[in-house]
Amino acid sequence: AKEVGRNTYEFYEAELNQLAIRRHQLANELRQAIKNEELSLVFQPQLNIKANKVIGAEVLLRWHHPILGNISPAEFVPIAENTGLIKEIGAWVLDNACAKIAECQKEGIDIRLAVNLSALQFRQVDLPESIASVMQSHRIPPRLLEVEITESMLMRDVSQAIDILERLKEMQIRIAIDDFGTGYSSLSYLRRFPLDALKIDRSFIDELVVDADDTAITLAIISMAKSLRLEVIAEGVETAQQKEFLAQNNCDDIQGYHFSRPLNYQEFTDFLKKRVDT
Ligand code: C2E
Ligand code: CA
Ligand code: CA
Numbered sequence: 621a622k623e624v625g626r627n628t629y630e631f632y633e634a635e636l637n638q639l640a641i642r643r644h645q646l647a648n649e650l651r652q653a654i655k656n657e658e659l660s661l662v663f664q665p666q667l668n669i670k671a672n673k674v675i676g677a678e679v680l681l682r683w684h685h686p687i688l689g690n691i692s693p694a695e696f697v698p699i700a701e702n703t704g705l706i707k708e709i710g711a712w713v714l715d716n717a718c719a720k721i722a723e724c725q726k727e728g729i730d731i732r733l734a735v736n737l738s739a740l741q742f743r744q745v746d747l748p749e750s751i752a753s754v755m756q757s758h759r760i761p762p763r764l765l766e767v768e769i770t771e772s773m774l775m776r777d778v779s780q781a782i783d784i785l786e787r788l789k790e791m792q793i794r795i796a797i798d799d800f801g802t803g804y805s806s807l808s809y810l811r812r813f814p815l816d817a818l819k820i821d822r823s824f825i826d827e828l829v830v831d832a833d834d835t836a837i838t839l840a841i842i843s844m845a846k847s848l849r850l851e852v853i854a855e856g857v858e859t860a861q862q863k864e865f866l867a868q869n870n871c872d873d874i875q876g877y878h879f880s881r882p883l884n885y886q887e888f889t890d891f892l893k894k895r896v897d898t
């Protein structure tokens with residue numbers, strides 16, 4: 621048994637080393653990724669259930685490494701955050717998302733895009749000004765840009781967060797709280813932020829209807845959002861049953877594989893045009 625224990629330990633140690641090595645490698649290669657044009661954006665459409673209309677799309681980052689293949693943002697975004705590279709990458713995402721909004725407008729498509737902000741980006745006090753200058757350079761109306769931030773980003777420094785959000789709001793940018801329900805923000809705090817929407821975290825939607833607790837939490841979030849006059853969107857909706865339940869319980873919008881997977885730009889504009897035609 622002792623022998624097994626030691627081998628297990630060595631196995632874990634080896635695995636940990638491999639993880640550290642991979643992280644180090646990815647951090648180095650991420651520096652080149654923008655220059656080498658290995659990063660791209662995909663767009664996941666969001667549906668307003670009642671109107672049966674696409675109301676916007678979330679912008680999601682993709683990294684195709686020439687040797688390692690596709691690397692998930694769930695793996696590389698935290699690395700980018702730890703190394704500070706997220707500042708450059710976040711700026712790239714914002715610039716490209718605004719370019720796509722402008723491109724869509726030229727094609728006669730008025731579509732709102734939601735961009736994920738990282739904690740480090742959100743802490744930059746000149747964030748509102750830098751967003752303003754990107755929007756101006758692409759000549760896009762601010763109502764077509766939404767930012768997604770998490771509860772923990774709000775709670776870290778509440779007064780600074782209020783200040784930044786109020787400046788974004790003055791610019792008429794839409795603000796959504798991402799992964800809602802996984803943090804610990806209280807109702808009284810939420811009221812203090814100028815928010816537009818809550819995104820119910822995927823973890824509650826996964827077992828919606830099946831799991832009593834997840835169902836109760838989802839219903840509570842919807843009713844809380846409504847009482848604060850916020851729009852509410854459920855993410856990770858994969859089945860018709862989940863959509864039906866959300867529709868019957870006053871959830872405004874859905875996003876998830878049931879409606880559409882994240883699409884590349886060409887697929888995305890085709891998707892939007894097809895829906896207008898029918
Ligand atoms: P997130 O912001 O919660 O994004 C939603 C994730 O759920 C995306 O994963 C999306 O592809 C996935 N998803 C959407 N619908 C479904 C569904 O029906 N079922 C399941 N199982 N998954 C679904 P993705 O693209 O891998 O992104 C992972 C995370 O990486 C994001 O979570 C976000 O935190 C981060 N991320 C992605 N792009 C960016 C970015 O441009 N900037 C920053 N700071 N973070 C980003
Ligand atoms: Ca998000
Ligand atoms: Ca989310």
Ligand code: CA
Nearest residue numbers: 798799821822
């Ligand atoms: Ca998430």
